[in-house]
Amino acid sequence: MNAAGFPILSLVTFLPLAGAFIILMVRGEDEVVARNARWTALWTSLITLALSLILWARFDPSTADFQFVERVAWLPEFGVNYHMGVDGISVLFVLLSTLLTPLCILASWESVQTRVRDYMVAFLVLESMMVGMFCALDFVVFYIFFEAVLIPMFLIIGVWGGARRVYAAFKFFLYTLAGSLLMLLAILAVWYYAGTTDIPTLMATAFPPAMQFWLFLAFFVSFAVKVPMWPVHTWLPDAHVEAPTAGSVILAGVLLKMGAYGFVRFSLPMLPHASADFAPLIFALSVVAVVYTSLVALAQEDMKKLIAYSSVAHMGIVTLGIFTFTQQGLSGALFTMLSHGVVSGALFLCVGVLYDRVHSREIARYGGVAKIMPAYALIFMLFTMASVALPGTAGFPGELLVIVGAFKVNPWVAFGAALGMILGAAYMLYLYRRVAFGKITRDDLRALLDLSPREYAVFAPLILLTLWMGVYPSSFLNFFEASVANLIAQHEAALSAARLAGM
Amino acid sequence: MNWTLAAPEILLGVSGLVILLIGVIPRKGMFFPVAMAVVGALILAAVLVLGQDEGTAFLGQYVADDFSRFAKVLILLGAALGLVLALDFNEKADLARFEYPVLMLFATLGMMVMVSANDLMSLYIGLELLSLSLYVIAAFDRDNPRSAEAGLKYFVLGALASGLLLYGASLVYGFAGTTNFDRLADALSAGDVGTGVVVGLVFVLAGLAFKVSAVPFHMWTPDVYEGAPTPVTAFFATAPKVAAIALLMHVLIGPFGDLSAQWMQVIWLCSAGSMILGAFAAIGQKNIKRLMAYSSIGHVGYALMGLAVANDTGYRGVLVYMAIYVVMNLGTFAVLIAMRRGGRALEQVEDLAGLGKTDPAMALWMAVFMFSMAGIPPLAGFFGKLYVFLAAVQAGFWTLAIIGIVTSVIASYYYLRIVKVMYFDSAEQGALDARPASLTVVMAGTGLLTLLFFLFPAALIGAAQVAVAALAG
Numbered sequence: 024m025n026a027a028g029f030p031i032l033s034l035v036t037f038l039p040l041a042g043a044f045i046i047l048m049v050r051g052e053d054e055v056v057a058r059n060a061r062w063t064a065l066w067t068s069l070i071t072l073a074l075s076l077i078l079w080a081r082f083d084p085s086t087a088d089f090q091f092v093e094r095v096a097w098l099p100e101f102g103v104n105y106h107m108g109v110d111g112i113s114v115l116f117v118l119l120s121t122l123l124t125p126l127c128i129l130a131s132w133e134s135v136q137t138r139v140r141d142y143m144v145a146f147l148v149l150e151s152m153m154v155g156m157f158c159a160l161d162f163v164v165f166y167i168f169f170e171a172v173l174i175p176m177f178l179i180i181g182v183w184g185g186a187r188r189v190y191a192a193f194k195f196f197l198y199t200l201a202g203s204l205l206m207l208l209a210i211l212a213v214w215y216y217a218g219t220t221d222i223p224t225l226m227a228t229a230f231p232p233a234m235q236f237w238l239f240l241a242f243f244v245s246f247a248v249k250v251p252m253w254p255v256h257t258w259l260p261d262a263h264v265e266a267p268t269a270g271s272v273i274l275a276g277v278l279l280k281m282g283a284y285g286f287v288r289f290s291l292p293m294l295p296h297a298s299a300d301f302a303p304l305i306f307a308l309s310v311v312a313v314v315y316t317s318l319v320a321l322a323q324e325d326m327k328k329l330i331a332y333s334s335v336a337h338m339g340i341v342t343l344g345i346f347t348f349t350q351q352g353l354s355g356a357l358f359t360m361l362s363h364g365v366v367s368g369a370l371f372l373c374v375g376v377l378y379d380r381v382h383s384r385e386i387a388r389y390g391g392v393a394k395i396m397p398a399y400a401l402i403f404m405l406f407t408m409a410s411v412a413l414p415g416t417a418g419f420p421g422e423l424l425v426i427v428g429a430f431k432v433n434p435w436v437a438f439g440a441a442l443g444m445i446l447g448a449a450y451m452l453y454l455y456r457r458v459a460f461g462k463i464t465r466d467d468l469r470a471l472l473d474l475s476p477r478e479y480a481v482f483a484p485l486i487l488l489t490l491w492m493g494v495y496p497s498s499f500l501n502f503f504e505a506s507v508a509n510l511i512a513q514h515e516a517a518l519s520a521a522r523l524a525g526m
Numbered sequence: 527m528n529w530t531l532a533a534p535e536i537l538l539g540v541s542g543l544v545i546l547l548i549g550v551i552p553r554k555g556m557f558f559p560v561a562m563a564v565v566g567a568l569i570l571a572a573v574l575v576l577g578q579d580e581g582t583a584f585l586g587q588y589v590a591d592d593f594s595r596f597a598k599v600l601i602l603l604g605a606a607l608g609l610v611l612a613l614d615f616n617e618k619a620d621l622a623r624f625e626y627p628v629l630m631l632f633a634t635l636g637m638m639v640m641v642s643a644n645d646l647m648s649l650y651i652g653l654e655l656l657s658l659s660l661y662v663i664a665a666f667d668r669d670n671p672r673s674a675e676a677g678l679k680y681f682v683l684g685a686l687a688s689g690l691l692l693y694g695a696s697l698v699y700g701f702a703g704t705t706n707f708d709r710l711a712d713a714l715s716a717g718d719v720g721t722g723v724v725v726g727l728v729f730v731l732a733g734l735a736f737k738v739s740a741v742p743f744h745m746w747t748p749d750v751y752e753g754a755p756t757p758v759t760a761f762f763a764t765a766p767k768v769a770a771i772a773l774l775m776h777v778l779i780g781p782f783g784d785l786s787a788q789w790m791q792v793i794w795l796c797s798a799g800s801m802i803l804g805a806f807a808a809i810g811q812k813n814i815k816r817l818m819a820y821s822s823i824g825h826v827g828y829a830l831m832g833l834a835v836a837n838d839t840g841y842r843g844v845l846v847y848m849a850i851y852v853v854m855n856l857g858t859f860a861v862l863i864a865m866r867r868g869g870r871a872l873e874q875v876e877d878l879a880g881l882g883k884t885d886p887a888m889a890l891w892m893a894v895f896m897f898s899m900a901g902i903p904p905l906a907g908f909f910g911k912l913y914v915f916l917a918a919v920q921a922g923f924w925t926l927a928i929i930g931i932v933t934s935v936i937a938s939y940y941y942l943r944i945v946k947v948m949y950f951d952s953a954e955q956g957a958l959d960a961r962p963a964s965l966t967v968v969m970a971g972t973g974l975l976t977l978l979f980f981l982f983p984a985a986l987i988g989a990a991q992v993a994v995a996a997l998a999g
Contacts, residue, residue: 097983097984098983098984098987099984100984100987100988100991138882138883141882141886163912166903167903167904167908167980170902170903170908171902171903171904173902174897174902177942177945178945178949181945181946181949181950182882182949182950188950189946189950192946192950193939193942193946196938196942197935197938197939197942200900200902200934200935200938201931201932201935204931204934204935205931207912207915207931208915208919208927208928208931211912211915211916211919211920211927212919214916214919215916215919215920
């Protein structure tokens with residue numbers, strides 16, 4: 024079964040945990056501990072990245088089956104197994120997580136000076152939980168990883184965050200916990216009904232429509248908070264603004280994808296009827312999210328808050344694409360999730376670069392940065408363009424596909440999504456103009472240094488990916504194709520079976 | 527008559543008397559050797575319990591089976607570690623008198639008798655032996671008015687609860703004609719259930735609900751927890767809770783199993799009330815012992831949820847929950863007992879400020895316990911909740927399950943607040959005093975169990991399964 028011949032998914036999942044354990048064992052002077060913690064964390068995450076590239080190389084995109092499967096009995100009397108595996112939908116998110124973590128560690132190299140050891144431990148634990156969540160093929164295992172993410176993230180926001188970090192950390196934790204506990208109830212109901220928590224088996228189980236309705240609602244609350252969808256998005260701006268730069272990168276890059284991933288992995292295949300019934304509601308909420316949060320973003324004074332609201336808008340496009348149930352819409356949604364992971368992560372890093380130098384996120388504090396830091400301004404521009412979905416950058420193929428998919432279903436929905444893209448261009452360009460161009464009004468900005476080699480190293484892979492995804496999207500879309508086609512075929516089959524039964 | 531069946535209890539009783547005699551020797555420093563002797567007796571009793579045969583003795587008054595074995599091992603573990611927690615604290619608080627370990631020994635004996643009781647009479651004897659010992663150790667810091675107040679409050683309310691229980695038992699005896707559990711079960715399953723028995727059952731339930739501090743019989747808990755010396759509170763929160771829950775299960779599932787339609791409603795209300803009160807009342811608490819009191823009320827609510835659904839999955843959930851609860855609580859109280867600055871014991875949540883910096887190891891364990899109590903996976907507390915929620919969902923108790931979910935979220939707020947104080951706030955008053963090795967051992971041991979439970983859940987769940995089979999079989 025396992026193409027790599029050894030338990031590669033478990034290795035990728037738990038290697039960061041082992042690194043965290045080593046860091047915890049380090050004793051000595053603060054300076055030494057900090058240096059050792061940084062290097063250990065960097066090496067651990069780089070080795071994890073290298074291992075995860077095996078997945079990329081050995082993955083067979085021509086099949087929709089789960090690959091690299093591992094299965095060990097865990098709670099035999101309940102039929103719960105430690106079951107791991109990836110398919111075309113999840114494999115790239117594993118890679119996204121393993122890619123962003125070393126970049127985050129590198130980005131925090133100098134900006135985090137207090138309690139470095141704890142910080143690195145928290146990030147490695149976080150990586151472990153994220154990867155595990157995307158690999159889990161058992162509902163209980165999935166839930167454990169899904170929830171466990173909260174602990175390191177709570178600490179990252181609360182310990183190394185900004186002025187209102189305590190409020191933001193609590194809001195983040197309680198919002199998500201409330202959602203996911205409802206999901207736990209749904210999982211228990213599924214468990215009781217089907218007698219198993221094995222995800223591939225459950226995908227083939229037909230749940231009665233009445234039960235699907237309630238299950239969908241429970242899952243919806245949980246995933247909608249994670250995505251986040253309007254109107255339960257309000258934790259996100261607070262969490263983003265207060266989190267340290269690297270925390271924001273992971274939050275935007277990976278954690279937001281967990282909700283959308285949940286929709287694709289569970290709601291669609293397991294609950295086809297309820298998904299179809301709820302699609303209009305999702306469309307409505309998504310369009311509201313896209314338009315409303317874009318308008319809100321226009322009015323922001325804080326760079327991080329603006330990008331946070333733009334994330335909500337982008338995730339609105341994603342949920343919209345998922346519930347079109349078309350090949351284009353779903354592939355586009357998955358592609359947008361990836362590109363948003365790269366681009367918004369990069370944008371937060373861009374803000375972090377300025378914040379490290381000036382210690383302000385206020386847009387009005389800047390102006391004319393392009394004259395002082397030309398290289399930085401160029402990179403920032405690239406990611407701004409990617410965020411506005413300029414053709415040739417990562418943002419474009421995904422959003423185009425979603426709009427094509429949406430157009431098949433309902434032109435007005437497509438119109439809403441397109442409106443979001445226009446507004447997106449407005450707020451991002453407005454942000455860029457105010458930060459990069461204009462007169463240099465503050466004298467202290469003149470002394471700013473351009474990017475350091477470390478910062479180049481952080482941005483280089485993201486630039487490469489942004490252009491690659493924009494110029495040759497097939498190498499990524501390839502991965503989804505079989506899985507998405509299979510998902511849609513099953514969805515159609517379930518619906519038409521019900522239609523026949525209804526006649 | 528097979529009196530050797532009760533060897534663990536007999537061992538505890540005899541060693542209690544012997545240790546009492548030794549303790550009377552008027553010498554200084556008797557506390558530590560006596561405590562060690564008691565811990566030894568408890569461990570020996572645990573070994574005997576593990577090797578105990580099954581059966582009944584003393585004319586059907588006493589029963590030993592897999593269920594009592596599970597509960598007794600848990601009780602003995604809680605009691606032994608509870609005593610270890612007191613070792614250093616009592617020396618520093620000038621409470622190092624030899625009566626303390628002996629009283630704990632007799633309390634434990636009372637709990638063992640309770641768990642093995644197969645008759646309302648032996649039940650009452652065990653319960654009173656426990657209660658009388660607890661009244662005394664609650665007031666053990668007798669020069670401290672708060673401790674004396676705690677003892678008195680506990681005594682007055684406890685006596686009332688015992689009265690209720692006795693009254694209920696007499697009603698049951700009057701209407702069913704027997705106090706023996708087996709014969710009660712026979713009489714009730716014959717179908718001829720008088721209202722008197724149901725009224726008696728409700729009184730018995732009220733008396734037992736007092737012992738587990740379930741709403742609406744919880745009033746004593748916060749005051750007693752706050753007033754009693756911290757190691758006493760630690761003991762209160764662990765072993766007697768297990769004993770009382772086990773007794774409650776034994777009584778309800780055994781003799782009154784056929785009245786489940788009646789008692790399910792009562793337990794349902796107790797469970798919902800306890801969860802709600804535990805979640806809301808703890809939010810405003812500044813004293814951490816008081817906070818833990820409300821937290822324990824909430825936890826009892828979750829455990830009772832498994833009992834309220836009245837099926838085997840639920841019962842197993844209760845046992846798993848209580849086992850995990852004991853471990854988490856012992857660890858948490860080890861941290862609370864270690865809170866001492868400049869020789870003075872501290873009890874406020876604020877006193878933990880900055881612990882993440884001043885004592886990373888202790889803060890880490892405390893964070894593990896708090897996240898675990900909030901039910902965040904992969905920590906042990908999550909699995910406790912998982913099994914009771916599973917039972918509730920299976921039995922279709924959606925309202926109770928949703929109340930449980932909502933209160934979990936609310937309760938997680940105050941657990942998180944402790945993590946926040948430790949990690950997000952800065953230490954203004956400096957580091958805590960160095961803690962004794964005994965506390966470190968308890969903390970790390972229970973912390974590792976809590977943290978790594980997910981690696982070996984099958985062992986505990988299997989044991990609970992066997993215990994439930996013996997009870998419901």
